[in-house]
Amino acid sequence: xxxxxxxxxxxxxxxxxxxxxxxxxxxxxxxxxxxxxxxxxxxxxxxxxxxxxxxxxxxxxxxxxxxxxxxxxxxxxxxxxxx
Numbered sequence: 001x002x003x004x005x006x007x008x009x010x011x012x013x014x015x016x017x018x019x020x021x022x023x024x025x026x027x028x029x030x031x032x033x034x035x036x037x038x039x040x041x042x043x044x045x046x047x048x049x050x051x052x053x054x055x056x057x058x059x060x061x062x063x064x065x066x067x068x069x070x071x072x073x074x075x076x077x078x079x080x081x082x083x
Contacts, residue, residue: 020073028070035063 042056
């Protein structure tokens with residue numbers, strides 16, 4: 001795929017870092033907004049049962065994991081080990 005786009009990933013490390021960082025940031029924003037809205041919907045739902053609490057728990061875990069892991073990925077791709 002890189003040869004089709006005439007991009008050599010080993011020569012354009014800055015381009016790959018920018019692409020990885022920008023895509024990770026956009027995924028983080030979309031996931032944060034979506035999971036936050038789902039948690040707020042469950043909190044404001046007057047008919048809470050075990051299923052909606054399970055959904056809220058899953059969304060909170062996904063939100064925390066997305067916020068932590070996406071930043072770790074951006075940092076790791078921006079500053080690779082050994083350089």
